[in-house]
Amino acid sequence: MPQKSLITSLPGQEKAASSGSATTSLAVADSPLFEFPSRPNLGGQQSSQWLGTGAFASPVLSETAISAEKFNPAIPCGATLRPRLRLAISGRTPVLKTRQLWEGTVTEVRDVGFVAILSDKTNPRNPAEQATFEFDNIEISPEDQKLISPGSSFYWIIGNECTVGGQVKNVSMVQFRRVPAWTQRKLKRVADRARRLRDLFQEEL
Amino acid sequence: MSRSTPPNKDEFEISIIGPGRGECVIVHLGNNEWCVVDSCVPRGSSKSVAIEYLSSFKNGALDRVRLIVATHWHDDHIHGLASILRQVPTASFCCSAALNTENFFALVGIAETGGQRNSGVDEFVSILETMAEKTTTPQAKRRATPMWATEHRSLLQLNQRDGCFPATVTALSPSDSTIKLAFADLARLLPQTGDKQRRVTNRSPNHTSVVLWIEAGSMRALLGADLEHTSQSDEGWMAVVKCHHDPQSAALFKVPHHGSTNADYPQVWTQMLVENPIAVVTPFTGGKSLPRQSDLFRLAKRTTSLYCTAPSAGKVPSREALVEKTMRRQVIDRRVIEGNPGHVRVRWSLTNYVTSPVIELFNGAYQIIQQSPAISQS
Secondary structure, three states: OOOOOOOOOOOOOOOHHHOOOOEEEOOOOOOOOOEEEOOOOOOHHHHHHOOOOOOOOOOOOOHHHHHHOOOOOOOOOOOOOOOOOOOOOOOOOOEEEEEEEEEEEEEEEOOOEEEEEEEEOOOOOOOOEEEEEEHHHOOOOHHHHOOOOOOOEEEEEEEEEEOOOOOEEEEEEEEEOOOOEOOHHHHHHHHHHHHHHHHHOOOOO | OOOOOOOOOOEEEEEEEEEEEEEEEEEEOOOOOEEEEOEEEOOOOOOOHHHHHHHHOOOOHHHHEEEEEEOOOOHHHHOOHHHHHHHOOOOEEEEEHHHOOHHHHHHHHHHHHHOOOOOHHHHHHHHHHHHHHOOOOHHHHHHHOOEEEOOOEEEEEEOOEOOEOOEEEEEOOOOHHHHHHHHHHHHHHOOOOOOEOOOOOOOOOOOOOOOEEEEEOOEEEEEOOOOOOOOOOOOHHHHHHHOOOOOOOEEEEEOHHHHOHHHOOHHHHHHOEEEEEEEEEOOEOOOOOEOOHHHHHHHHHHOOOEEEOOOOOOOOOOOOHHHHHHHHHHEEEEEEOOOOOEEEEEEEEOOOHHHOOEEEEEOOOEEEOOOOHHHOOO
16 A cells, blocks of 8 residues: 655645545545645646646646746645654754663674673673674664674663654664774784794793 | 681692683692692682682782693683782793794784783783793793693692602693694784784684693692693694503593583593592683583583582673663673682592592582483483
8 A cells, every 4th residue: 555645735736636626635645634625726727737647646846837826825724734843953962871881892703693792881890791692683884794803892882862852762882993904014013022022931941 | 617728738639710700720739839720700809719719728828829820821711810920929830832932922912002901812911011020130030931831741849848748730731733733723813914903812722721730649630721622643632641651540630621522532531530530610601601411411421529610600780671671682692701600629638548538619619410400411
């Protein structure tokens, strides 16, 4: 069954097929969302430019049609209108209240998920835990998914997010740490250090 | 007897403690002289159980630790070992000769540079840092240099002291072939240019573990570490059995690799151990939990004196409802890996055999009975 569109109609738009009737259904889908009495006929031009040819006609109006619209586009009686929501309130940003934070280290990657050691950063007295995650149950961004490999570390936050509109919702967020890559210079430094350590701890037999 | 009652000087004691983070074996070699093998730190503590246990005697036992052994570098064995070394600067330190390679020292260097510390190799960073602090004079350097354990290397020899029995600690592994193999294993863990600076994880096999043979007077004990059995005759348990020459058999066996099947080699039981020895298993709580029921069933058929240091690491902590609900939805399996360690203590009086041995269980350690439904093979 086709879904009802959230945009029901433009003011004054009529369905061609029922223009002569007492009431006009203005639903863009197959069932009307609201109805209002038909307006007086504005001429033959109207039917070809204002209206489509079927129930799913495009609501796009031509310039001529708009200029020809001399009537008062009053809100029809009984119409249900959706209030315009303010999507952003200046000076406010979403606020995340962390209820639980872990630092995790991946120990094993499987086809369907990964295993990690979690250390509790909210209550460090809690013991470390091993947890098995399945990719299907946890939202990890595609960029972060590329970072999952043994040894990689991440933060897992469970908390409440207060949106700019004032809504509070529960969130669970896994974010992998971006770590720099080994450079030739750094690896050389490691190799030098390894040689020095080995010399230091050579047994004198 | 209370846990904090020290052994008599003529008593040979083996205490097996775990799992906290890691596991630990503490050996009394007579005359208040001690050897510590591996280390573990209980949940919520920063102190190694060896420090806590030896300090509880209040007889200076901690200062009389003669040898500290790291059987291998995985952090389920050596967590907190550096803290023991710091407390007992006079003790010798021993680890597997397989680690005496530039590759392992490079891993240590990587752990130092990478900044993400929380693995067995990081514990080694602390161990080597502690030892490096001691190398100010040539004499101190000699003491600070690790002893690299290989098969049949004597690590400690205590002669008859003050009427007390003689004692020796000997390494039975790793074999020469294993050491060569380990070189390649460690090389695989080293990053290449362009690789991300990740934490070093315990992904190398356990075949470089140091197995110890302990002689105390007429008593013998075999500490199996995490050594596994392979199909190669010059590696793993086959190599150990092949080169074993002591006509005496061990009365106590610390079962290797948490009782897993991959460390099971029946000839060890027939050729190195007395009939019906005391066998002690330490559970492993990370990765795949060990021992499995089938492992306990197999071991219980070999001896009636089988003990386990702890049932498991314990319950996961409970958190507020929202957190618990989210965790349940997103995590399919969850378990604690740092437990409160249990303790199996065995003491033999080497002057009074009638009363020996005395086996004591502390902090949840238990005996495994073959008839127990807990280990009946399902």
